Amino acid sequence: MSQTLLGLVSHYSPSRQERAACLWLTEHMRSLGYDRAFIDAAGNAVGVLGNGPRQVVLLGHIDTVPGELPVRVEDGVLYGRGAVDAKGPLACFTDAVARVGAVEGWQWVVIGAVDEERDSLGARFAAGQYHPDYAVIGEPNRWERVALGYKxxxxxxxxxxxxxxxxxxxxxxxxxxxxxxxxxxxxxxxxxxxxxxxxxxxxxxxxxxxxxxxxxxxxxxxxxxxxxxxxxxxxxxxxxxxxxxxxxxxxxxxxxxxPAWACEKNSALVRAFLSAIRAQGGAPSFVYKTGTADLNVVAPAWGCPALVYGPGDSALDHTPDECVSLAEFEKAVAVLAAAFQGIAEKG
CATH class of the missing domain: 3.30.70.360 (Alpha-Beta Plaits)
Known part of the structure; x- marks a missing residue:
């Protein structure tokens, strides 16, 4: 089982109380081989791997809604606050980048943003700090689906x-x-x-x-x-x-x-994810969500191809039943790693 996923979910971090989880994640990123890991001026946990001129930013959020839940693993499913929304996607980002490792010409930046469940202070800060070539936002939409729009x-x-x-x-x-x-x-x-x-x-x-x-x-x-x-x-x-x-x-x-945001459907980023999902035996599909996410904050500022991806059933968001299948989590990590490798290979 992913120690990243278990560690993140085990650190209860409702909005405005994320620091302990951020400290744990940055230390864990260093142990996974990230070149740098730090907490930025907004309180976000940031991990950087590689130093190439082309950049991919993977923005998840480390805060959750209030309501601490017992963390347990049962029948291949991890239960706990944030397992779905959205520490599962953030843990996927962290593990996938570690799996891919340094790639010549590229830099991977993983951000565990704070305050997404309130005013998105972490994403608002990050929006002015980076100029990525591609951006992936972490929210649960099932491992076979790519979200292209949020209201x-x-x-x-x-x-x-x-x-x-x-x-x-x-x-x-x-x-x-x-x-x-x-x-x-x-x-x-x-x-x-x-x-x-x-x-x-x-x-x-x-x-x-x-x-x-x-x-x-x-x-x-x-x-x-x-x-x-x-x-x-x-x-x-x-x-x-x-x-x-x-x-x-x-x-x-x-x-x-x-404002609402809809991502470009025919981009190299989307094609890489569709190919990676198929390679894992999935039938990829698109979804446009009725909620709002940090995508709405950073995508207009960065102006690059973007999408939203992550394992988990969003119907469990904010509920006492939050859980994620460990098998689905591993599928999502494999998809992310293959997509990043595909992007890097095609330039």
Missing amino acids: GSAGAHLTVRRRQVHSASGEQTACEAAVAAWLAVQAWVETFNIGKTRAFDKIMLSLQGMESGGDGLEQWARLKLGARLPPDLAPQEWYRRLVEIAAGAEIQEAGYAV
């Missing part, structure tokens, strides 16, 4: 204010106005989605929180909205639409918004 994300606080009135006045309350604004936004989204068959092309709207209050002179109601955005709707356009739809409400951006 954008934009959070917002919608606040309505009304003057304080007697409950018998018949005037609209702030809470009633907030509900009306929510229904208007919901109706607009439903109209936008008409005729779109793929979930990747639709807006996915969610109401994530609500609160209200007052000071005796003014009453207010606030809704926390989340939206997963398709490629043809940028976050700033979404915010502009919210202002129009919820006329009179205050719209405040919440968190870091990122």
Whole structure:
């Protein structure tokens, strides 16, 4: 069994508590023969192998959602927080690069990014530090699949204010106005989605929180909205639409918004992965995800061929049942190693 996978999953590292896991990973990378391994200014664990002018960056994330789970191996399956999302893919990257080793003319950079489950601070830092020829992002999508797209994300606080009135006045309350604004936004989204068959092309709207209050002179109601955005709707356009739809409400951006991103399908990187999957006896396929990943952060900045790859069933993300098949993990390591060798050989 991979000591990288077991070691990473055994180091509980929810967002903002990743340092112990990063220290372990960098030390382990050195033991695997990496030329350099260090923790960067953002707290990311970074391993570098090779010193050629051409560079491949493999960006996984080392943080997890909260909720520590017992780590155990049972019937060829590793259970534990992060086994799927996304220490499995990160461990694959680490082991595959060690297996390939130094290749003349190339440099492999493996990054265990911090804070992906919150604000992607690690990926935002890395985006300005590297200029790779190819990029692979680590997320679970099964070993036979390559993910080529992730939806954008934009959070917002919608606040309505009304003057304080007697409950018998018949005037609209702030809470009633907030509900009306929510229904208007919901109706607009439903109209936008008409005729779109793929979930990747639709807006996915969610109401994530609500609160209200007052000071005796003014009453207010606030809704926390989340939206997963398709490629043809940028976050700033979404915010502009919210202002129009919820006329009179205050719209405040919440968190870091990122646009959707779809990778080039016919690239040397994609072809190398398809060939490597077939060589392992798999039938490769593509997937476009309804979630958001660090791909959305780094791909626009790096502007190079990219894709998302990693073992594991993403349906287990963030659940108490996180686990990954050790056989699938080994298949994924073999695919990654063969893909990197293929890229290096073809230049």
